[in-house]
Amino acid sequence: MSEPNKKSLPIVLVDDEETVLFSSKILLKTADVSPVVTMTDGRNLLEFLEEHGAAVVVLDLVMPHTPGTELLPRIKERFPEVPVIVMTANLEIEIAVQCMKDGAFDYLVKPAENSRFISCVKRAMELRSLRREVGTLKHYLLEDSLQDTEAFAPIITKSRKMRAVFQYVEAIAPSSEPVLIIGETGVGKELLAQAVHSVSHRSGQLVALNVAGLDDNMFSDTLFGHRKGAFTGANDNREGMIAAAAGGSLFLDEIGDLKESSQVKLLRLLQERKYYPLGSDGYMKTDARIICATNRDLKGLMAEKSFRSDLYFRLSSHQVRIPPLRERKEDIPLLTARFLEEAAHAMGKPVPIPPPELFHLLNTYGFPGNVRELRAIAFDAVARHQSGVLSLERFRESVFATGTPEESDAMQEEDNPFKRMSAKLPTLREAEVLLIEEALERSQGNKSVAATLLGVSRQTLNYRLQQLKKGNGGRE
Numbered sequence: 001m002s003e004p005n006k007k008s009l010p011i012v013l014v015d016d017e018e019t020v021l022f023s024s025k026i027l028l029k030t031a032d033v034s035p036v037v038t039m040t041d042g043r044n045l046l047e048f049l050e051e052h053g054a055a056v057v058v059l060d061l062v063m064p065h066t067p068g069t070e071l072l073p074r075i076k077e078r079f080p081e082v083p084v085i086v087m088t089a090n091l092e093i094e095i096a097v098q099c100m101k102d103g104a105f106d107y108l109v110k111p112a113e114n115s116r117f118i119s120c121v122k123r124a125m126e127l128r129s130l131r132r133e134v135g136t137l138k139h140y141l142l143e144d145s146l147q148d149t150e151a152f153a154p155i156i157t158k159s160r161k162m163r164a165v166f167q168y169v170e171a172i173a174p175s176s177e178p179v180l181i182i183g184e185t186g187v188g189k190e191l192l193a194q195a196v197h198s199v200s201h202r203s204g205q206l207v208a209l210n211v212a213g214l215d216d217n218m219f220s221d222t223l224f225g226h227r228k229g230a231f232t233g234a235n236d237n238r239e240g241m242i243a244a245a246a247g248g249s250l251f252l253d254e255i256g257d258l259k260e261s262s263q264v265k266l267l268r269l270l271q272e273r274k275y276y277p278l279g280s281d282g283y284m285k286t287d288a289r290i291i292c293a294t295n296r297d298l299k300g301l302m303a304e305k306s307f308r309s310d311l312y313f314r315l316s317s318h319q320v321r322i323p324p325l326r327e328r329k330e331d332i333p334l335l336t337a338r339f340l341e342e343a344a345h346a347m348g349k350p351v352p353i354p355p356p357e358l359f360h361l362l363n364t365y366g367f368p369g370n371v372r373e374l375r376a377i378a379f380d381a382v383a384r385h386q387s388g389v390l391s392l393e394r395f396r397e398s399v400f401a402t403g404t405p406e407e408s409d410a411m412q413e414e415d416n417p418f419k420r421m422s423a424k425l426p427t428l429r430e431a432e433v434l435l436i437e438e439a440l441e442r443s444q445g446n447k448s449v450a451a452t453l454l455g456v457s458r459q460t461l462n463y464r465l466q467q468l469k470k471g472n473g474g475r476e
């Protein structure tokens with residue numbers, strides 16, 4: 001059966017006794033299980049499932065028109081993904097065995113104990129949601145397609161790795177479990193968090209909070225809000241961000257920097273879906289989906305005991321890693337073109353033409369600041385540009401000569417290859433050969449780019465190459 005949409009699928013109760021239906025519906029509602037649809041006649045069931053689908057079917061076995069024993073095999077044949085719980089007043093072990101053979105999820109004897117009934121329905125719902133997720137994942141992996149391209153439109157990419165990320169995000173969209181987005185700084189985690197929210201079509205809004213640097217009180221107050229008089233200066237009730245995210249998503253950025261005392265509170269929120277505003281004895285409930293992101297190594301932080309492992313495991317039910325830009329270089333031209341255009345519009349200049357060798361040059365670079373760094377480089381180049389074709393030299397300066405002071409120091413101390421040489425230094429000629437070879441390799445043989453990397457003109461590089469070929473290393 002095709003999934004009709006991503007809304008919550010109903011729990012369908014089928015029983016000829018209206019009173020049983022009524023009390024079961026109320027019972028499920030009080031346990032937060034909804035939506036519930038009831039039917040007194042099993043003859044309409046298959047048609048209903050065809051049209052609306054179901055999370056779970058609870059089926060009475062003894063009914064006048066179509067007994068549950070007849071319906072069960074037909075449901076399993078046409079809708080194998082829907083778990084069916086069968087109920088009967090008679091405890092007949094042979095019927096139970098037959099139902100389980102026919103694919104029933106579980107078997108309950110009427111009148112079923114309330115807690116057993118609820119837990120059975122909840123387990124069946126979990127199974128259904130897993131089947132739904134696996135089904136969607138399979139569909140994406142086989143079809144390589146996205147249903148909601150709009151949601152991902154702000155993320156510019158043609159990388160297969162990113163496409164796989166989108167497919168995964170779409171597959172987990174209906175789930176209400178948290179999502180953890182990891183990746184280096186500037187890879188686009190916040191953009192992806194927005195896409196996770198858009199693709200899940202929740203009715204509420206996306207509310208974002210950067211938790212780095214928040215002490216525990218600030219974290220609790222910002223997230224959970226407070227009641228009037230909770231502390232000095234709390235003159236009014238204030239709603240927290242979690243309330244603003246009702247029906248939507250809460251994005252917690254820099255989660256690796258969350259203080260340990262706040263980690264406990266977040267864990268409780270995730271587990272119980274409840275929170276206490278500061279100064280309140282009564283709890284509030286939330287249905288907001290939690291999306292977290294970090295560029296820190298959470299496993300490393302767990303090993304150092306600065307990030308709780310129970311929180312990590314709770315957060316990472318759905319984990320998404322965004323690859324760094326150097327692992328998807330095919331995105332560099334697209335992103336550069338977009339950023340040059342954006343920069344030109346922002347600065348009221350005509351969109352500049354990138355020089356043909358630009359992408360070779362950019363491909364040689366590792367982009368530690370990822371897309372954010374590329375964006376900054378493009379904006380800087382446009383700011384300094386006058387007209388026509390952009391100067392490759394401008395990019396070279398941005399890319400290779402704008403290391404931070406710390407980076408320059410590190411270069412002197414650690415990365416200077418000569419410092420590590422215990423034996424004799426290479427001669428100038430040897431060093432020149434090595435440098436030229438390395439530049440040509442990095443630029444994949446493109447001489448203009450190699451020359452730019454070496455800080456000389458193409459003519460000079462050609463001249464040096466000719467001299468080296470002749471074997472005189474440039475001696476006149």
Ligand SMILES: Nc1ncnc2c1ncn2[C@@H]1O[C@H](COP(=O)(O)OP(=O)(O)OP(=O)(O)O)[C@@H](O)[C@H]1O
Pocket residue numbers: 154155156157183184185186187188189190191192294295335371372375
């Ligand atoms: N694929 C992309 N297409 C367009 N813009 C992008 C893309 N990826 C990132 N950006 C832009 O790069 C900048 C950084 O992205 P973002 O803030 O999402 O990164 P981040 O991974 O959350 O970084 P940090 O870890 O430092 O918070 C933003 O201006 C964002 O719009």
